[in-house]
Amino acid sequence: MKIEIWADLICPWCGLGLHRLERALAAFAHRDQVEIVHHSFQLDPDASETPQPVSDLLKKKYGLDDAAFHASTGKLEALAAADHLTPYHVADNVVGNTSLAHELLALAADRRLSEPGWKRLYRAYFGEQRPIFDVESLVELGSEIGLDPVETREALTDRRYRDRVVADGEAAQALGSTGVPFVVIDRRVVVAGAQSIDVFREALEHAWREQPQSVTA
Numbered sequence: 001m002k003i004e005i006w007a008d009l010i011c012p013w014c015g016l017g018l019h020r021l022e023r024a025l026a027a028f029a030h031r032d033q034v035e036i037v038h039h040s041f042q043l044d045p046d047a048s049e050t051p052q053p054v055s056d057l058l059k060k061k062y063g064l065d066d067a068a069f070h071a072s073t074g075k076l077e078a079l080a081a082a083d084h085l086t087p088y089h090v091a092d093n094v095v096g097n098t099s100l101a102h103e104l105l106a107l108a109a110d111r112r113l114s115e116p117g118w119k120r121l122y123r124a125y126f127g128e129q130r131p132i133f134d135v136e137s138l139v140e141l142g143s144e145i146g147l148d149p150v151e152t153r154e155a156l157t158d159r160r161y162r163d164r165v166v167a168d169g170e171a172a173q174a175l176g177s178t179g180v181p182f183v184v185i186d187r188r189v190v191v192a193g194a195q196s197i198d199v200f201r202e203a204l205e206h207a208w209r210e211q212p213q214s215v216t217a
Contacts, residue, residue, distance in 0.1 A: 001034050001207060006041040006172040006182040007118075009098050009132060012076050012090045015122045017181035017194035019085045024200035030208055038109070038118050040102035040168040041180045051096035051133050083197070088126050096133035099165065104138045106161035108147060116145045186211065 005021070007014035025031050059069055073091035080088035101121060108117030124130040124141055131137040135156045142152040155161060172182055176190070183191040183200075185207040191200060 001030065001204075001211065002037060002186055003034060004037045004039060004184045004187075006039045006168065006177060006184075007180045008041055008043045009101050009118075009121050009125060010093075010095050011043060011180055012073075012080075012088070012126065013194040014181045015088070015126050016076070016080050016083065016085060017183070018118070018122065019080075019083060020194060020197045021183065021200045023083070023197050024204060027201065028204050034204075036115060038105065038114050039172065040105065040165045041172050041177070041182065042098055042102065042165070042169055043180065045097075045099065045166075045169070047095070047097040049097045049133065051094040051131065054091065054093045054095050057095050089129050090126070093126070093129060094131075098133070099162065100135060100138055100156050101132045102165040102168075103156055103159065103161040104142055104147075104152065106164045107152060107155045108142070108145065111147060113145050113147065117142075117147075120145050 003021075005018065007018065025034065028034070054073070055069055058064055058072070059066075064072070070091060077088055077090050080086065080090075105114065105117045105121065108114050120141060121132055125132050130141070132141065135153060138156060139149050139152045143149050172180070175182075175184060175187075177192070179192070181192075181194055183203075185191070185203060188210065189203050189207040191203045195203075
């Protein structure tokens with residue numbers, strides 16, 4: 001069974017959604033027969049390359065005052081804590097253009113390091129508040145999952161994976177995605193948004209039952 005996940009690295013719902021999916025998979029009887037494929041989806045490909053506080057972006061984009069901003073981000077952080085995802089910094093974080101980070105993950109995928117790569121960058125960003133927007137920071141993070149620093153710097157400098165990142169986003173849109181996280185199981189069962197662990201569990205069971213007999217035999 002193949003699970004495809006489209007996400008953006010600075011999307012707090014994406015980090016929470018992946019965590020919930022992983023918890024659902026941990027209890028899934030057929031976990032050893034599941035292949036996970038991560039795909040990039042940039043919520044704002046034209047975002048500034050200069051990081052800015054999350055508070056500045058959200059207040060301006062949605063017209064929030066201080067109280068509304070803290071209520072919204074506080075609720076999300078509380079949901080993460082309830083699912084044992086801590087620390088999970090949302091309100092006091094920064095945002096920026098994620099193109100280079102996604103290109104790093106494309107390189108990681110080519111080196112069979114996709115899953116540890118996504119987990120490391122989520123933890124670095126939301127858990128440790130480390131920068132993920134510049135070449136040097138990403139080279140360091142890449143080395144922590146086993147990527148060669150020289151190759152990583154070259155790939156991020158010559159932008160050899162830029163087109164793949166764009167194509168990933170286009171593929172999600174072709175499947176009907178209007179946002180992320182966007183999870184597709186065997187290209188038949190769709191779970192949109194950071195649904196509960198139970199919803200992910202039910203989707204896994206449903207997809208498994210609906211597999212063609214030749215696949216499950």
